Amino acid sequence: xxxxxxxxxxxxxxxxxxxxxxxxxxxxxxxxxxxxxxxxxxxxxxxxxxxxxxxxxxxxxxxxxxxxxxxxxxxxxxxxxxxxxxxxxxxxxxxxxxxxxxxxxxxxxxxxxxxxxxxxxxxxxxxxxxxxxxxxxxxxxxxxxxxxxxxxxxxxxxxxxxxxxxxxxxxxxxxxxxxxxxxxxxxxxxxxxxxxxxxxxxxxxxxxxxxxxxxxxxxxxxxxxxxxxxxxxxxxxxxxxxxxxxxxxxxxxxxxxxxxxxxxxxxxxxxxxxxxxxxxxxxxxxxxxxxxxxxxxxxxxxxxxxxxxxxxxxxxxxxxxxxxxxxxxxxxxxxxx
Numbered sequence: 430x431x432x433x434x435x436x437x438x439x440x441x442x443x444x445x446x447x448x449x450x451x452x453x454x455x456x457x458x459x460x461x462x463x464x465x466x467x468x469x470x471x472x473x474x475x476x477x478x479x480x481x482x483x484x485x486x487x488x489x490x491x492x493x494x495x496x497x498x499x500x501x502x503x504x505x506x507x508x509x510x511x512x513x514x515x516x517x518x519x520x521x522x523x524x525x526x527x528x529x530x531x532x533x534x535x536x537x538x539x540x541x542x543x544x545x546x547x548x549x550x551x552x553x554x555x556x557x558x559x560x561x562x563x564x565x566x567x568x569x570x571x572x573x574x575x576x577x578x579x580x581x582x583x584x585x586x587x588x589x590x591x592x593x594x595x596x597x598x599x600x601x602x603x604x605x606x607x608x609x610x611x612x613x614x615x616x617x618x619x620x621x622x623x624x625x626x627x628x629x630x631x632x633x634x635x636x637x638x639x640x641x642x643x644x645x646x647x648x649x650x651x652x653x654x655x656x657x658x659x660x661x662x663x664x665x666x667x668x669x670x671x672x673x674x675x676x677x678x679x680x681x682x683x684x685x686x687x688x689x690x691x692x693x694x695x696x697x698x699x700x701x702x703x704x705x706x707x708x709x710x711x712x713x714x715x716x717x718x719x720x721x722x723x724x725x726x727x728x729x730x731x732x733x734x735x736x737x738x739x740x741x742x743x744x745x746x747x748x749x750x751x752x753x754x755x756x757x758x759x760x761x762x763x764x765x766x
Contacts, residue, residue, distance in 0.1 A: 432558045433578040436544055439516055439558065445475050447514040449536065451522035452481040452529045453709075456599025456634065458521040459484050461546070461568040463493035464592035465518060468576065468584050477514075479507045481529045485680025490633050491595060492588035500532045507532075514541040521546075521568040523561070524553040546571050549732065550721065566608035569596025573616050587624035594625050599634065602687055606735060635684070645675035646685055649700075654689065661718075662756060663689050666701035668745055686711040697756075701749060708748045710739040727755050 440446065448465055450458035462478055469476040478497040488494060500507040511517065517539060519525075525533045536543075537555070545552060545559035548568055552561045565571050573593050576582050585593070597617065601609050604617075621627055645667075653665045665685065675681070682702060689698035690713045697714040710728050712720035714735050721737040724730035728739025728748075741748040 432560060433575055436558050436560070436575065437579045437581075439542055439544065440469065440472070440474065443474065443515040443542075445514050446477070446516045446518065447511055447541070448476065448478045448518045448520060449511075449528060449532075450480050450520045451527040452532075454480055454482070454484045454488070456488065457567045457569055457596040459488050459491055459494060459497075460592045460594075460596025460599070461520045461572050462497070462518075463491050464569065464572055464589045464596070465520065465546075466493050466496070467586075467589045467592070468572075468581075471584055471586075477510050479510060479532075481532045483679075485683065486678055487634060487637060487680045487683065488595075491592055493592065500529075500535075504531070508535045511535050511539050511541075514539060517541045517543050519543055519545045519547070519556055520572075521549075523547050523549040523551060525555050546575065551731075564608070566606065566610070566613055567597045567600035569593045569600070570613060570616060572596075573620075582619075585620070585623050587626070590620040590623045590625040591630060594620050594627060595630055595634070598630060600736075602736075603631075603635075608733070608735075639678070639681075641676045642678070642681040645672070645677065645681055646688070648675065649682070649685060650688065656692075656695070657753065657756070660757070661694050661696040662699075663692060663695050663697075664699040664701065664749070664752070665689060666745060666749055667703065669703045669705075672702065672704070686713045689713075690715065699752060701745060701752075703745045706742065708741040708743070708745055710741065710748070710752075712737040712739065723756065727751065 446469055448462045450462045466476055466478045480497050480499055482501045483499045484494055498507050525536055543556040545556035546568055547561050548563055548565045548571060550563050560571055560575055649665045649667055656663045686698050686700040696716050697718045700711045702709050712724050714720045719734045721732050721734050724737040724739040728741055730737055730739030732738055
């Protein structure tokens with residue numbers, strides 16, 4: 430496996446390790462980073478977890494999540510820790526801009542050895558060592574495979590296993606994406622053997638909803654869902670005012686875009702949400718519809734072929750109009766592979 434032994438040697442020599450992950454944390458960034466945090470702690474290492482911003486509430490149960498330092502609210506403390514680090518792990522992101530401009534400048538100016546563990550396309554060359562495999566479904570699986578390659582799987586206890594299971598589960602849409610391999614299922618089986626209560630993780634992520642969250646999703650699906658005529662494409666959007674109406678909390682729209690994709694006959698689903706003058710865009714697809722290229726070409730984004738994100742500052746209506754205009758030209762070309 431790529432540079433696995435060198436990474437292990439760097440960890441053993443390090444006195445002060447910091448783990449970082451991308452902005453707007455998800456199940457895989459939280460799962461992989463808390464798992465690695467617990468592994469390194471068990472090895473007796475001085476380790477800190479620093480993320481650009483806090484995790485949504487539905488991930489607050491994750492072991493070790495409460496010890497993550499959010500850069501946006503504890504900037505001075507986080508900056509000092511980054512500057513003092515010997516080794517900085519960069520988990521679940523392929524370029525430094527993914528941590529946001531404020532944290533990026535601190536990250537890039539540190540003298541620490543940077544180590545990437547990631548599965549996104551087109552990794553940039555900002556880390557001295559890296560494990561980068563775009564064929565693997567999640568960064569959490571790569572963390573497991575790294576431990577396997579250096580013969581340290583016995584470090585995994587039920588809490589570490591729960592974090593890894595979470596990352597794999599959420600980044601694969603509950604194991605249904607094409608990126609899931611036979612190896613993925615063998616890893617899941619091993620995690621369960623090591624004491625992971627997989628049903629509790631599913632319940633914590635998917636079956637714990639506030640009344641406001643259920644009503645918000647219901648409103649989006651019943652009142653804001655649009656299916657494009659003549660194309661297997663659907664989208665929904667929520668303005669900042671609409672989010673406030675339902676007492677929106679971070680994470681309340683998680684999974685909404687996947688519900689849209691689950692509509693019979695739909696091959697691409699998109700969700701637009703407005704906050705602080707910016708439009709965050711979530712893309713999901715299947716079959717011959719590759720959303721990462723669309724996100725990259727028109728919405729300053731990217732990601733995986735079937736799961737990507739983007740951003741726009743053109744306003745909600747203008748952003749949707751831009752999407753509808755461009756997708757009409759983009760999709761037939763991809764569908765005719």
